[in-house]
Amino acid sequence: MPAAESYPEDLRYHPEHDWARIEGDQATLGITWFAQDALGELVHYEAPEVGSQIAKDESYGEVESVKAVSDLIAPLSGEVVEVNKQVVDAPETVNENPYGDGWLVRIRVGNPSEVDSLLDTAGYKTVIESQ
Numbered sequence: 087m088p089a090a091e092s093y094p095e096d097l098r099y100h101p102e103h104d105w106a107r108i109e110g111d112q113a114t115l116g117i118t119w120f121a122q123d124a125l126g127e128l129v130h131y132e133a134p135e136v137g138s139q140i141a142k143d144e145s146y147g148e149v150e151s152v153k154a155v156s157d158l159i160a161p162l163s164g165e166v167v168e169v170n171k172q173v174v175d176a177p178e179t180v181n182e183n184p185y186g187d188g189w190l191v192r193i194r195v196g197n198p199s200e201v202d203s204l205l206d207t208a209g210y211k212t213v214i215e216s217q
Contacts, residue, residue, distance in 0.1 A: 088182065089122075089181065089182055091119050091120075091123070093118065093207045093210060094185055095206075095207050097207070098205065098206065099118065099205040099206070099207070099210035100143075100159060100160075100161035100205070101213050102159035103117055103118045103159075104118065104158065104160070104161045105117070105161065107189075108201055111194060111195055111198075112167065113161075113164065113193050114189045114191075115161060115162070115190055115191050115192070116184055116185065116189040116190045117190070119185075122180050122181050122184050125149065125153060125156055126151045126152050127151055127178055127181055128150065128178055128180050129150055129151060129177055131147070131148075131173050131177045131180075132150075133169045133190070134146050134147050134166050134191065135166065136166050136167065136168065137165065138165070139164070139166075140162075140166060140191075140193060141160060142160055142161065142162050142163045142197070142203075143159060143160065145157040145158060146158050146160045146166075146191070147190070147191075149177065149180070150177075162196075162197070162201065162204075163197050163200060164194050164195045165194045166192070167192050167194050168191065168192040169190075170187075170188075170189050173188060173190060
C-alpha cells in the first residue's frame, strides 16, 4: 500500500527530491514521498557499491519505475557504508515507506558543512509547491 504524503521534520532535503537523516558522522539517504509518487511503483534500484564515494549534487545510482528511470542525486558527499538490500530485492518498499524501510544508502559524511545547504521541511515544501 502506498505511503501517505509526509515530509518529516527531522530530515534535511535536497531540491532534487532526496532526503538525508543526519546521525553523528553518518547520514541515511533516500527519496522523498513526492519523488516516489511522481515515479509510481518502483521496479528496480541500481545501488552504488559499499566503499564507493558519492558527491553532493551528483548521481549515485538510479531507480526505475513502470513510468521512467530516474537518477538519484546525492544530497551530501561521502563514502557509502551500507546499501539497503531490502530495497535492492523489493524496490516497491520505497513506495510503501520512503522514510523508514525504504531508505537507500548510509554514508559516512565527507563534508559536514554541506548539511547547511540542505533544506528544512518548510523550504522543501516551497520547492514542491512550485512544481
